[in-house]
Amino acid sequence: MKGRHKQSRDPRGHWLLLILVLPAMFAALLFEGWTNHEVDEAKTRSPCTSPAPDAVADGNGPVIGINRSGIQTGSMPARTVALTFDGGPDPVWTPRLLDLLRRNRAHATFFLIGSRAARYPELVRRIRAEGHEIGSNTYTGAVLGEASSLRFSTELDLTQTALAGAADVHTTLLRMPRTTSADTLCGREWQAAQQATARGYVLVTADKASRKPAQGLIRQFSQTATAYRATQKLLRNPGVDRFTTVSDGLDLTPYTPVSTVARWEGTALVWGSVLGRGFSTAMTWVLGIAGGLGVLRLALLVLFARAHVRRLERFRPGAPWLREVTEPVTVLVPAYNEEAGIESTLRSLLDSTHPELQIIVIDDGSTDRTAEIAVGIGDPRVEVIRTPNAGKAAALNTGLARTRHGIVVMVDADTVFEPDAVHRLVQPLAHPAVGAVSGNTKVGNRRGLLAKWQHLEYCFGFNLDRRMFEVLECMTTVPGAIGAFRRDALLGLGGISDDTLAEDTDLTMALWRAGWRVLYEESAVAWTEVPTSLRQLWRQRYRWCYGTLQAMWKHRGAMFGVGTAGRFGRRGLTYLALFQVVLPLLAPVIDVYALYGVLFLDPLQSAAVWFAFLGTQLVCAGYALRLDGERRRTLWSMPLQIFVYRQLMYLVVIQSVVALLLGTRLKWQRMRRSGTAAEQIGGPDPYKSLPTR
Known part of the structure; x- marks a missing residue:
């Protein structure tokens, strides 16, 4: 999808800043380590083999x-x-x-x-x-x-x-x-x-x-x-x-x-020592803060996930003792150049077990065969609307104006639904206080190390977060891939806003501030396609992170609200600020400290700290996979994340924060699809027909 957000400044300037500042910081830190700790055994004197003259x-x-x-x-x-x-x-x-x-x-x-x-x-x-x-x-x-x-x-x-x-x-x-x-x-x-x-x-x-x-x-x-x-x-x-x-x-x-040159060099060395000492001291403090936040987050995730599993099935809306939701549902599918996956998405929706669906495909000015493929499905439940390119939010609002039913499900055009996903997704809406429901998004194309890392992230990060958010009543995002909404709640907000690049997060926060509750239905499963290259992953996560920061700033007033809005603001926004902004900014210190400790401090102690933190993450990730019904053998790839994936995510947050502080406006970064969202279901894509001439 394209959007109305344009770049007013060259983002390469952010990289120039990082390229200039970060190496200088690390150089000063390493120099401080070399000059104040042991690098080798040069302080140990060997016995004399010959006497002094x-x-x-x-x-x-x-x-x-x-x-x-x-x-x-x-x-x-x-x-x-x-x-x-x-x-x-x-x-x-x-x-x-x-x-x-x-x-x-x-x-x-x-x-x-x-x-x-x-x-x-x-x-x-x-x-x-x-x-x-x-x-x-x-x-x-x-x-x-x-x-x-x-x-x-x-x-x-x-x-x-x-x-x-x-x-x-x-x-x-x-x-x-x-x-x-x-x-x-x-x-x-x-x-x-x-x-x-x-x-x-x-x-x-x-x-x-x-x-x-x-x-x-x-x-x-x-x-x-x-x-x-x-x-x-x-x-x-x-x-x-x-x-x-x-x-x-x-x-x-x-x-x-x-000489004058020697004097200048000496002054630079003195200042470099001051900076190195400052970085070393700051690193110690940051390590404590980052480590504390990391352990706290893991503890919170596991604690509230257990609470979600053990207790909420009895009390939350959508429990068996509430009425079954069988009302007709309108599904909105915004699409821009999605010819690779649109057919699989639509056929999976048409196979839904929910009694009645209205499926609206909003072709947002595609330049490929997206609209033709959607029309070619030939099912009267599928309506195709063609509009000039105006962005995802505008496309959703166009579709919202054509809805006939009171429940709206929003779907990305690269997502494949389980047959019962729509029906399960709308059940929590049986409670009149619930305005939206998040489904369970899973990675469909898991071939390759990068895809496996994202699979772990979806289970360990996103889905475990959503379990906790439901318990704390502060769900921060109903994902664009699978989410159900009350039509009246959406119209009460004036539709979907295009103020941010994360329209799903912006919408979710707006619902909380309007007094609606937002829940998570883990049994409503949809399979999505994730990026398969570092470049695509970077572009996607940069947009997500930047858009989330925009939404947090837009809805900062919720921190001072009362009732439902206040609970969301003080819990949800605080969590995002601490664990998805501050912690990623500080987290590289853990890896830097491990390297610093191996070089200049006690290698065994430094390695023990690092492996203890990694072990804790592996245990929590294994628990998350079990809750999601996934095989835990994927955990073997998790330690390898530190070399590429985690560093990439840290840099995404750093660049996003820098871009936001500098006031840069970004355009929508669309991922190139290959239509492999249903790959994990097994065998050939069951929803994709043979190519036609």
Whole structure:
């Protein structure tokens, strides 16, 4: 069907926005994970296979450089102590250490982790402003001797970039992680040390514990409570004349000039770290919300489905103790280019067990043989109306004006009815408060993985939802494929509105607001044809989602209504907002968290969380299939949904929300039919005649 909704903006702009924003978000998140969690075992140091060179192990001190003259070492002058602190900046202990040093008029050298410097740039600036010295402790604290050549360069270069962005400095001082005194530079660590000095670094280790302050020493501390107390004690040592920095004590040049480009790169790195940290924190919160909403939805579906099965058969309208509805029924079949399936639809309706039917086919300006095939049925119960193309809502209103009976059934032209479907569908209308009834739509063409996923969705999602909606009295949609209505209720609303792309959802919500009840008759079964390609599926679901959002906004006033309208608004609209808008927007976080956890956290714990959620879904889906009388062997395909189908549905919701917020108007997206709705019934289509010339 075509409609009157046109595109006023190019929807490719939405994709451009997603293409630009989402990769940036995920890149920042992955970078945050790499810099703050383990990627490999580069923080574990292997045993030394060869000792440090004698010139280092037995040299004059813990400060090491290599130039044309070979290995050069140095140590602090007598009664001079260089306090050095590794691993910061720390938001708790770095400020306390700085306060302690200021009170004692002492200076120190802070060997900073680059990732933490990017995270806390204000502390880096304070260290620099208070006269202390800054050195590199690599970007993530990785053991350089165990790192690949690429990571080795990355650890050093990113640290310099972070320091340039945080405090406008490039340092020449390096303390290699997991090293203490000079003799620990052995084996692979010595090879890494040689590479570092070739880059212009001066290596700073620490004096052995046996060396006394009176001899002059470099003391190594971390930035912890224990280090704070040890520093406090050392600062009171009467054998020390001066507490100073490494470069001041040895007359070294600690910094090199920072270029403008390096400064810009550093600023970008600092902001990237801020964004990554923000995304990581937000992801944790979103994971909790998404997981909670997902589990809550599953619990609600199962709880109310059981209530629907166990209790409502006695009390709802249409129960056996109510009168049987045998009044004549008018069936409206709007059709636009439906030659592939119109014959099967009409013949299945003509085989209906209901006593009397008036079938009106409204050909909405078709350019194929739809009208000819409908006329060729040759049954007096079938009337064909040809109109210029004006959209599905207009076609339905045209048919509504020609109805002769008080009960109207609306049918899509690609739907095949079970013989008793119409009769069962109209039975709940025996109760005068019921204005509409939703039937049970099932997937007819289930061949192929994509079709099987949609079959699961129809049973587990749509039909289980409808059971719950009936219990809560807030049915949100009577599907266009199979739905029964009171003619008076439709005329009281002024017919079917074309304000949205989801005219069935719009109509259902309008009925609630007018005071009518809407029910679900699961025994009224119709078989529909679903998309068989991702492109067709995308177009269909985009229209559904966008139209539902339009209908929700149009009927938002029901949230503040009273009686039937208020119950629908506060229950139905809230459910749609939480579980069909917010949850799909947040749900990708569960998959992202699983990947994030496998890469950077505990893989087993992350996998356990993910599989627990999947297992819960499988159990609920199995229950839904049993309620619908379907075989549960289809469940094998459900875990595969996460790789394609679920991601597609998430993106549909995201694009629909973006399109609605940007005010884009969409045209009707029609699916190309193949006439396979009756495929699941078995064998050749029993309602389709041989082709005619």
